[in-house]
Structure formats: structure tokens, C-alpha cells
Amino acid sequence: MERYFKIKCGKLYDGLKNSLQEDMEILIKGKKIIEVGHNIPEPEKLETIDLSDCTVTPGMIDAHVHPEFFDWRDIYTDTVYNSDGYRTLATARTARKTLMGGFTTIRSLGWFREAYELDVKRAIDEGYIEGSRLIVSSHFLCTPGSHGDMTQAVRNNPYLSDYMMKEYPTCGNGADFFTGAVRREKKMGFDFLKIMATGGFATPNDDPDDIQLNDAEFKAIFDTAQEVKISVTAHAYGPRLMKKLIGYGITGIEHGSLMDKETAKLFEDSGTYLVPTFVPYDDAIHCDEDSLSKKSESFRKKLEKYQKLLREGREIIRESKIKLGYGTDMVAVHQNYESGWEYNAWLNSGMDPFRALAAATKNNAEICEIDHLVGTIEPGKLADIAGWKRDLLKDPDALRDCAFVMKEGTVYPTEKRL
Numbered sequence: 001m002e003r004y005f006k007i008k009c010g011k012l013y014d015g016l017k018n019s020l021q022e023d024m025e026i027l028i029k030g031k032k033i034i035e036v037g038h039n040i041p042e043p044e045k046l047e048t049i050d051l052s053d054c055t056v057t058p059g060m061i062d063a064h065v066h067p068e069f070f071d072w073r074d075i076y077t078d079t080v081y082n083s084d085g086y087r088t089l090a091t092a093r094t095a096r097k098t099l100m101g102g103f104t105t106i107r108s109l110g111w112f113r114e115a116y117e118l119d120v121k122r123a124i125d126e127g128y129i130e131g132s133r134l135i136v137s138s139h140f141l142c143t144p145g146s147h148g149d150m151t152q153a154v155r156n157n158p159y160l161s162d163y164m165m166k167e168y169p170t171c172g173n174g175a176d177f178f179t180g181a182v183r184r185e186k187k188m189g190f191d192f193l194k195i196m197a198t199g200g201f202a203t204p205n206d207d208p209d210d211i212q213l214n215d216a217e218f219k220a221i222f223d224t225a226q227e228v229k230i231s232v233t234a235h236a237y238g239p240r241l242m243k244k245l246i247g248y249g250i251t252g253i254e255h256g257s258l259m260d261k262e263t264a265k266l267f268e269d270s271g272t273y274l275v276p277t278f279v280p281y282d283d284a285i286h287c288d289e290d291s292l293s294k295k296s297e298s299f300r301k302k303l304e305k306y307q308k309l310l311r312e313g314r315e316i317i318r319e320s321k322i323k324l325g326y327g328t329d330m331v332a333v334h335q336n337y338e339s340g341w342e343y344n345a346w347l348n349s350g351m352d353p354f355r356a357l358a359a360a361t362k363n364n365a366e367i368c369e370i371d372h373l374v375g376t377i378e379p380g381k382l383a384d385i386a387g388w389k390r391d392l393l394k395d396p397d398a399l400r401d402c403a404f405v406m407k408e409g410t411v412y413p414t415e416k417r418l
Contacts, residue, residue: 059104064327
């Protein structure tokens with residue numbers, strides 16, 4: 001017999017209205033929400049959960065996670081020293097810890113080697129292990145020497161680098177290669193594709209404004225993705241590349257950190273979403289010397305070079321009407337499961353807290369293509385629910401301190417982060 005729960009909310013953000021509703025109740029049967037309102041009639045064998053001291057929200061969603069490592073300090077040695085099994089265990093741990101932080105869904109943005117994330121996703125979905133729901137992208141679709149080519153970690157040993165490249169199923173050259181790569185990733189069952197389309201801050205021999213695939217390669221990816229019915233996102237920083245990708249009809253873009261006003265208007269007009277990942281660039285914007293000191297010399301130089309454009313880009317994104325998703329991209333300074341840090345970056349940038357909350361709930365559910373299941377608190381949706389004791393509208397650290405989490409009608413323990 002399915003259990004009934006009634007959650008009594010102090011305040012409710014339902015993902016539908018830009019307001020906090022007072023003294024609301026949520027009635028849950030089994031895995032699903034069946035009623036939301038005031039003074040809901042109580043069925044027999046009801047269990048009441050009193051969250052009258054909390055603001056209740058949909059379970060949060062982090063739309064840009066790299067879950068494959070245990071500690072961010074290991075990611076550059078991971079290329080050589082960690083096995084696929086080790087990465088799989090790390091993925092399972094990350095999913096469990098993000099769930100304990102109130103994030104009931106995470107979207108993995110891929111890796112260059114097998115982490116068997118699809119197996120972790122399956123084990124969670126089938127109830128064998130506990131963790132956030134996983135939405136999993138492909139291996140990086142990229143070219144040799146690009147930001148997605150992790151064999152650069154051993155570039156000083158060309159023999160090892162070339163050998164490791166043979167193990168990399170989606171890094172190559174030419175339209176035919178990428179046609180095959182898209183078909184392969186679709187066959188494997190990935191939820192969406194990830195293109196490493198531009199340079200980055202962490203890789204040594206490129207620039208964030210580089211374009212690292214040619215037009216024939218882009219066309220092959222997008223034409224084939226359309227044929228096999230899989231959506232595409234891309235790692236992209238600069239306006240030149242973002243304009244090109246929007247022209248190809250891309251579903252969305254990650255980062256967009258060097259945004260200009262003309263490109264922002266293209267996003268708005270096309271409906272292309274952006275997951276801006278503010279927190280990784282806080283170091284440069286706020287001149288955090290302690291945090292910057294933990295990065296490589298080349299990383300620091302690039303952040304310093306682009307500091308002004310990063311500041312301007314963040315302001316343009318904040319003032320735009322672009323559909324925004326909430327994603328952390330934690331690969332330095334903070335651990336990959338500490339998803340609440342992005343809220344800190346958004347609120348400290350002057351972002352409307354309701355826009356940040358919408359990004360982490362309703363918008364991200366749409367980006368993950370699961371909005372028929374989660375993202376809002378309304379009848380028929382899965383009971384993915386979180387409770388927070390801090391002031392979500394004023395406290396930048398509010399999403400770092402989860403007091404309650406439920407996923408699909410099951411209550412899980414939370415983990416103190418502050």
C-alpha cells in the first residue's frame with residue numbers, strides 16, 4: 001500500500017510563481033505529489049512532515065557537474081593514474097553527496113574516458129544505490145589538442161599521449177569521424193551530446209576565444225544529432241563561436257563567460273539556453289588571491305587577461321532575458337558535490353534570487369528534458385522536495401545548508417556543509 005505524506009511548509013517556492021507562499025501544504029502519495037494548497041484534507045495512515053521552520057522548494061538541479069573525481073586536486077593526475085572503475089566509484093559518491101545537499105538531479109557534462117556514468121545512473125534509477133538522478137552526456141566531442149583533449153596532461157611524452165589517444169572514442173578529425181562519434185554516443189544511451197568547441201582556461205596551449213572544430217565538423221555533428229534525435233550543448237566562451245553555434249540551431253551553451261550584448265540578443269531571440277557557471281570565475285572577478293594561488297600559472301594568466309571581459313560578460317548575462325540554467329562546473333577550489341556555491345555567486349553578482357531559483361528548478365528540468373517529471377511542486381510531478389532554513393532571498397549561502405531532502409517520495413539524510 002502506498003504511503004501518504006503531508007508536508008507543512010513555512011514558506012513555499014513552487015517553481016511556478018516568483019513568490020514565497022505562506023503556510024502551504026503538499027500531499028504526497030507514493031512517489032508523486034497529488035495536491036498542493038491550504039488545509040488539505042488528511043487521508044488515513046498519513047505521516048506529517050513539519051517543515052514550518054523552512055522554505056520548501058522543488059529538489060534542486062545542478063545542470064553542469066563533472067562527478068568523476070573524488071577530489072578536485074586529483075583531476076590532472078586522473079588522466080594517467082586513475083582507472084575507469086575508480087571514476088565510477090567517484091561518480092556514485094558525488095551523486096550521493098549532491099542528494100544530501102538538496103540537489104535531487106545532477107547533469108553530468110561528460111568526460112574523455114569511461115566513467116561508466118550510465119551504469120551509475122542505471123543503478124540509482126533501479127534503486128540499488130542512493131543518489132541524485134543522473135542526466136548523462138556523451139564523452140567530449142573534440143579535436144586533438146583542444147580543451148577536451150585530456151591527453152595534454154602527458155604531452156611531454158608523445159608516445160604515451162599518442163597511445164592514450166587510441167582509447168579516446170570521440171576525439172578526432174573530420175566530418176566522417178564526428179558523424180560516427182555522434183551515432184556511437186546515441187547507441188550507448190547518452191541523454192545528450194557535449195561538444196568541447198572552444199579553448200579554455202585550464203588547458204595550457206589554447207585560448208578561451210579559440211574555435212576548435214571547423215565548419216564541416218560542426219555540420220556533421222548537428223546534422224547527425226538531428227537525424228538520431230539527440231540534443232546538443234557546447235563548451236563555449238566567446239561571441240564568435242556562440243554566434244556560429246546558434247546559427248547551427250544548438251539547444252544550449254555552457255559558460256558563455258565572454259558574452260557581449262549582440263550575442264545575448266541572439267540567445268534571447270532564438271530561445272537558446274545558457275548555463276553560465278558563474279562560480280569558477282569568481283576568482284578573477286573578485287581578485288581572490290588565495291583562490292587564484294591554487295591554480296596553474298597558465299590558468300592564472302588567462303584569468304588575468306580576460307578579467308575585464310569576464311566582469312562585463314557576467315553583467316550582460318545578468319541584465320539579459322536569456323533563459324538561464326544553474327550549473328557549477330566545479331573542477332577547482334570547491335568539490336564537485338558542493339552545488340550550493342553557485343547560488344552564492346549569483347546572489348553576490350546582484351542576480352534576482354527568484355531568477356536563480358527558477359534556473360535551478362523549472363529551467364533546469366526543461367534543460368535536462370525531464371520537466372514532465374520534476375522541477376516544480378504541482379500535482380502529478382514526482383515528489384522531489386527540499387527544505388532550507390536560511391533566507392533564500394537574502395542569504396547567498398542558503399543553498400549550502402540543506403535541512404531536508406526528499407526524492408520520489410523517499411526522505412534522505414542531509415549533510416551539514418556550513
